[in-house]
Amino acid sequence: MTANDVMKQAKPRFDENQLLELQDAINLATAAHTGQKRRSGEDYIIHPLSVAAILIEWDMDIDSVLAGVLHDTVEDTSLSLERIEAVFGRDVAFLVDGVTKVGQVRSGMRDLTSYLPATKDNLTKLMIAIGQDIRVIIIKLADRLHNMRTLEHMPPDKQKKIARETMEVFAPLADRLNMGRVRVQLEELSFRFLMPKDYARTRSLMDSRLKKSQKKLDKVRSEVVKKLDEEKIEFDMDGRVKSVYSLFKKLDRVGGDIERIHDLIALRIIVADLDTCYLVLNVLHEMYTPQFERIKDYVSRPKLNGYQSLHTTVQTTNGQIVEFQIRTQEMHEYAERGFAASFHYNETKLTDAYKKGTLAALPADLSWIRELQEAAARASEGKSYDTKKLRMDLFRDRIFIYSPKGDIYDFPVGAYPLDYAYRIHSEVAEHASGFKVNGVMKPFDYQLQHGDRVEVLTSKSAHPKASWRDLVVTQHAREKLRMQLSRSGGVLGSITNAAGQIGRRLRKR
């Protein structure tokens, strides 16, 4: 990635003045980062240029692209925020500042309290920092995406740490913005680094299964094309293959049996308008037998993040089960690019809209962003707000727990300290003798609360007990505990263990 590549990519999207500004930003950043190298040995400037290129690809506005070029200068070079504001204006300076602060909150280097007096925990601070202008999150996501793409150059322990944070914080953020394509990219990359063996195994399972079903699917596809042509319906059709990570998660739910997964490939039909979506649905249901329990109408009831589409699963004449997704071009665009797409359709600057208090550019379903911004406004005026409610909207059903060093881990609601201990290291959990939560001793059956800082106390004489089975809720902790119990308990351990498994299976139903 060179300055020329970025300029070439920007040319069709921006006017002459904007292109001049972009060239200026690139020159300034290149000078500022001179002599700095990335871990790969390449010049550092490759990174901000790549981030800018990603933002252009996402069709972001010029201010975001400029901020992308400059995003690491304030933190890592002698370039000052004042200088950036003088050259590129307040909005660009605001974005660069926002991205810098998010980075600092994340690494726990500086306390944002000085900027935002009413805030309490790190995650809330992070949300407030990004909530003031949603473009800050989008720049951050581009930054993270490029860092993930070049993660192989990092030492292994860092790879895992960064990949985990990406999986736990950045992929959900992309999801909340309905940036489906970005979420999938982030998850796939994280999964590969976090669980390389599972990734390889799932991938090859998927490849062999795809090879098998391709022919049958081609037949279905040509039948549908023929029928829709007869009905004089204009459409585009493509196949979307499930991501390796989502296949892995789903396999877990169906006991590892890939035959039970019916949406490995879905056929996607894109049409001009909403009426045609329902028309196509009817046509499909006349051709094939609909599996009625599998019709999902995300058009009349969009997902929380604004995703819209009709999903139906049918059984074809030769017994094959196929999922179809039907949507308009606009819904498709939004499903892939989410919030970033609204910059393409609607040039309203969010900072302006925010200041005026009219967030007309936001799809109604993204009300959490509105709430986040209202909270940010209250916080900057020193007023209080309900952080619990905010967090509920952004990370539904998840709580975030901090290590004594400030690393973030996410857990389902209802998790116990032992879940945390097993996540840190199974050997730590094995010798857990007690827990300090926010500096205070807590029992094993204490339920973790969002924002808790947890320290595991260990002792050589402590060992896993069968009763711990009721004190963990995560799959990971259950598995590690089962292994430890069977190792220490011998035959007796494995019997009670098998009983435990049956019990779990029953409970699941």
Ligand code: MN
């Ligand atoms: Mn960066």
